[in-house]
Amino acid sequence: MQHAKCTSDGKVWEALPFSQLEPSRLDSKRLSLLCAECGEFAWFRKESRHGHPAHFCARHDSECNLKVEYVTSDDQRDDATSEEEQVSAGDTIIVRLDQEQGGEVEVKDVLAPPKEGQGEGGRTFIIKGKNRESSQQFTLRRILHRLVQSPAFRSSNSNIVFYKNSEDVMLSGQVSDIVCGFEDIVKNKHDDKTMFYWGPIASAKKSPDGKVWLNSGGQYRSVSVAIFEDIAKEFLSLFDVDELEDLAGAYVLVAGRCHFTGNGEGKPVIWCGTSKYIFVRKYKAKNLQV
Ligand SMILES: [Zn+2]
Structure with a gap:
């Protein structure tokens, strides 16, 4: 789409002048974008190597007039259940963990309620007998999908x-x-805590030391995910990312330790040291509005 609202200056920007902003201003403003109509999370995409002009995209509210039709690009390879396919109608996963390489990312979602005294406080949850059959194996992809939907x-x-x-x-x-x-991360509860965190990515960058930084916007507490340099290449290749720009607008689910910068006064950063513990996915418009 052509326009997006920037909450840092209150202006509705058009994509072309936005793309011409001085780089550091652009990097900062792109973390504060909303759909000008429905107010949902929006992101900016620079002109791509393949010639797509600069544009904005958004995850619109279901009623938004600017919402475009979405399609999935990897239906055949999608192992989602029919129920999930229904909720997923409209989403395109253009980055995904290869099932074979990402085998260890698989998780088990236990749907049966735990017996009293079990399944609390991070204890190992053991399911016996009949209930075993009610456990369902999920992948991080499916977990993230459910979280978003x-x-x-x-x-x-x-x-x-x-x-x-x-x-x-x-x-x-x-x-x-x-x-x-991301929006629910609070210092006294999450600082130094390892768990799964998820949220939308507004921009991605590589720092000179080789780490990949996935940055969220102001409405998501400006959380960043830092992917260590030793797995950065593997991460980008697992998700088939050619340009870091491709990650703008994706959602990430990551297990890692949350650490608040600046002696706890700064923003939350989730540190990710293994590519098995991270999953990113993204929507792609069928008829991309540019
Ligand atoms: Zn909208």
């Missing part, structure tokens, strides 16, 4: 067990306790 899932008390490998539990508990949206 379903507010009820975000605050649910469904149990999730994240396994590091076939035996060891990395994290387990209720969704609402071990998975946190």
Whole structure:
């Protein structure tokens, strides 16, 4: 789309003049964009190498007049259940974890309610007998999908067990306790805490030391995800990212330690040291409005 509102200056910008802003102003303003009509998260995409002109995109409200039709680009490869396909109608996953390489990212979503005394405080949750069949295996892709689509899932008390490998539990508990949206990160609860965090990416950059930084906007507490240099290349290749610009507008789900910068006074940064613990996905408009 051609226009987006920037909350840092209150202006509605057109894509071309926005693209001509001095780089540091552009980098800062692109973290504060909303759809001028519905007020939902919007992002800016620089002119691509393939010749797409600079433009804005947004995750519009369902009623928004600027909403365009979305299609999935990898239907055939999508292993989602039919229920998920319904909620996913409209989303295009253009970056995804390869199922084989990302095998260890698979998680188990235990749908049966825990018996009293089990499944609390990060203890290993053991399911016996009949209930075993009601556990469902999910991938990070499916978890992120549900988080984005379903507010009820975000605050649910469904149990999730994240396994590091076939035996060891990395994290387990209720969704609402071990998975946190960027906008809900607070210092006294999350500083120094390892859990799953998720939110939208407004821009991505590489620092001179080789780390990849995924930055969210002001309405998401300006959370950044820092991907260590030793896995940066693997991360970009797993998700088939040619240009860091391609990550603008994607959602990320990442397990890592949250650390507030500046002795706790600054913003939250999630540190990611393994490519198995991160998943990114993105929407792509069928008829991209430029
Ligand atoms: Zn909108």
